[in-house]
Amino acid sequence: MWDGRKAFKHVRRFFDSTAVNNLAVGEKVLFKIKKTNRYLLIIFLVLLVSCESEDIVEPIIEPDPETKIYRIPVVVHVIHLGEPIGEGHNLSKERIEGQIRILNEDYRRKEGTRGFNTHPNGGDARIEFVLAKSAPDGTRTDGIIRINANDVNNPVNPSKRFDYYAYYSYWDPEKYLNIWTEPLPESAMDIVLGSATGPETDLPGVELLLPGEPHQSEGVLINSPHFGESAIDSEYNLGRTLTHEVGHYLGLLHTWGGGDCENNDYCDDTPAVSNPVFGCPAEASPGCDGQEIMIENYMNYTHDRCMNTFTNDQISRMHYVLENSPGRKTLLNSPGLDKP
């Protein structure tokens, strides 16, 4: 019986407990006034009203850790090759907004969408993504930047992919989730889907993720045909590449982790496996300890239409990152979330 993989414990979520509910309740004082003089009564009432200046201190209510929603501002840098908006790599606004909607359906396990599941270990990650409303310079934005790569002489070696795309456009990664759509040749479709940098965290297994700042620019890269829902001839055409990559960005490993049964994804509720599952098999084969492999997990390699589950342990891992990682917790208070 194999039992060596259960290293990830539910991580305690830390919430700032400095805000004490220090209520100054306005006291109500009752007076009994004798009917002695009508004028005295009127003067008294006028004084009472004009002197009423109770200092009511609103209680500071900390979000319930079980229902708190984490909101992350997103900027999408569309790197194109000079096509008009809506054609080729220059993705339409509708397509981009549709991708963000899909991301939210998946991270919120929304009923009535492809992101809903009834898996006993599946959960609502309570993470929401918002196209940025304010740019770094404080101006209003729709969270979409378009760069014609043909107009820019980019000196960065393309093999350094994150730095290469960041040269075109990059917003403060502590305040925005930077997503670039890559204008790769058609031959790269279904071969290069996307990649992401992982967070700075003390969670086990993070060394399996790509490092972000200060080693390289930080964010998510998606090959443009796989960004959002589209009619391309591909099994990766429903926007799940981004769901998967953002999972890495928030600290999740593949379900097969380090590629053997001993070094897995540090989540107790995703059955241990040593290899990815490709395609969309009708029946899940048994994993390392005989349990069915979770082919519907977003952190597997199955087709977009087969994925619909983040487990509760995966969600705990992402919440731990959002509460503690230096480059992630700052996103939650980003000015990019609000209009200028």
Ligand SMILES: [Zn+2]
């Ligand atoms: Zn991956």
